[in-house]
Amino acid sequence: MNRLFAVAIFCGCALALGACQQKGPMEQAGAKVDETVRTIKNGGEKTTADKINDAAHDASKDVEKAADDLKK
Numbered sequence: 001m002n003r004l005f006a007v008a009i010f011c012g013c014a015l016a017l018g019a020c021q022q023k024g025p026m027e028q029a030g031a032k033v034d035e036t037v038r039t040i041k042n043g044g045e046k047t048t049a050d051k052i053n054d055a056a057h058d059a060s061k062d063v064e065k066a067a068d069d070l071k072k
Contacts, residue, residue: 023031038047
């Protein structure tokens with residue numbers, strides 16, 4: 001019984017922590033540094049993964065803006 005309870009608590013915590021979508025300022029800064037290092041390693045050009053990530057981020061912001069506009 002205790003083992004089942006521990007597993008349930010662990011799963012609940014994992015779901016709660018995984019649901020956080022907002023990055024803090026330090027995590028954003030770290031992501032920018034990582035992207036810059038990858039760009040330098042790639043000869044000054046963004047990697048394909050970074051380009052896709054940027055496009056997905058831009059699309060996400062556009063959807064959020066459209067949703068906010070609809071609320072008004």
